[in-house]
Amino acid sequence: MAEVLVLGAGMVGVSTALAMQARGHDVTIVERGTPGRETSYGNAGLIQTEAVEPYAMPLAPGALLQIAMGRGYDVKWTPQGLLSQLGAVATYAWNSRPAAHKRASVTWGKLIRQSTDRHAPLIAASGADNIIRRNGYIEIHRTPARMDKARKTAERFATEFGVQARLMTGAELRAMEPSIRTEVEGATHWSDSWNCADPGGLVASYAALFQKNGGQIVNGDAGDLHRKGAAWVADEAEGEHAVIALGPWSPMLTERFGLKVPMVFKRGYHRHYHMELPPHHPIADFGNSVVMSPMRRGLRIATAAELTPHPRLSPPQLRHGEKAARELFDVGAPVEAEPWTGRRPCMPDMLPVVGRIPDQPNLWGHFGHGHQGFTLGPVTAEILADELSGGEGWAELQPSRLKRG
Numbered sequence: 001m002a003e004v005l006v007l008g009a010g011m012v013g014v015s016t017a018l019a020m021q022a023r024g025h026d027v028t029i030v031e032r033g034t035p036g037r038e039t040s041y042g043n044a045g046l047i048q049t050e051a052v053e054p055y056a057m058p059l060a061p062g063a064l065l066q067i068a069m070g071r072g073y074d075v076k077w078t079p080q081g082l083l084s085q086l087g088a089v090a091t092y093a094w095n096s097r098p099a100a101h102k103r104a105s106v107t108w109g110k111l112i113r114q115s116t117d118r119h120a121p122l123i124a125a126s127g128a129d130n131i132i133r134r135n136g137y138i139e140i141h142r143t144p145a146r147m148d149k150a151r152k153t154a155e156r157f158a159t160e161f162g163v164q165a166r167l168m169t170g171a172e173l174r175a176m177e178p179s180i181r182t183e184v185e186g187a188t189h190w191s192d193s194w195n196c197a198d199p200g201g202l203v204a205s206y207a208a209l210f211q212k213n214g215g216q217i218v219n220g221d222a223g224d225l226h227r228k229g230a231a232w233v234a235d236e237a238e239g240e241h242a243v244i245a246l247g248p249w250s251p252m253l254t255e256r257f258g259l260k261v262p263m264v265f266k267r268g269y270h271r272h273y274h275m276e277l278p279p280h281h282p283i284a285d286f287g288n289s290v291v292m293s294p295m296r297r298g299l300r301i302a303t304a305a306e307l308t309p310h311p312r313l314s315p316p317q318l319r320h321g322e323k324a325a326r327e328l329f330d331v332g333a334p335v336e337a338e339p340w341t342g343r344r345p346c347m348p349d350m351l352p353v354v355g356r357i358p359d360q361p362n363l364w365g366h367f368g369h370g371h372q373g374f375t376l377g378p379v380t381a382e383i384l385a386d387e388l389s390g391g392e393g394w395a396e397l398q399p400s401r402l403k404r405g
Contacts, residue, residue, distance in 0.1 A: 274332030
């Protein structure tokens, strides 16, 4: 049995702690705030078994022109936000080419398809069933062209990955979701996936389970990590091993220990709105770059990505998403005075970093899940815990791949 420090109490960090604990290790989490209140809090609440391909940068000339001119809502950017990470963005674009993206999807698909199986025992043990819905989510298609593209995608995902989906007409969609008041061409019901009415609450439930099983959460500064003899020390906690699971803050720490991480930081926004008759499923309107999820606090409207170092008080993507939501539903006033914002830690090769930090004894990395840390935390936690306990790990995810670049 080893003493393990886990730095960070988001979905990835807490899942790591639980996986280590299940293998008999003595685990302490070091977290400056409250578990599940940073990046893990701000998402659409989806546990996505159908997301078998990582998000690729649009490379078609028309799409790139739209992004460059700031006309679309899928990706927004500011000059400072783009220039500060230009190298990583360029590498991300290079890896978005069809052949490279297909290679990444082979590994990504193996990870994502495990997600509900890995979450299930944690949900049961933590008593969090009351905030989990196992009815999938719905992706709407407003035009015949989008419906035709969706049909091809569903067929390919079923053939290549075994993903279950049901294609629906507009009338069938209205029957399933009577609160939708606008006619659309059709929809895809991704029935494999689950959704959560309180993402931050699910992480908090997992953290409470960790403590119930004897784990300790220390309120401290994970950035204080340093060596003291044979031990790793952070704030007042120490252990034989340390795991960096700090999401978008991880590169600042790894660089101190000789590993430069070229991360793409995508900022996202969400806000909750009053709604008398919310939908029964999360509704994805990717044509408008928005997902609308029924949550405990109201209808959560969540945006796509923005490359900017500083959040906006009135983000255009959220304004556009609210307009799209009001076309579909009778949406009330915002619940919060200001929108929530957070950053997504995306690796340029689209695969998370999971494994031993090179040239550092018993220092491990577990971060870079992009848009899917909430989905994949328990999956990659098992891979890391197995490697720390003597297993082989996954070569495609090792931090050492960053040294080779």
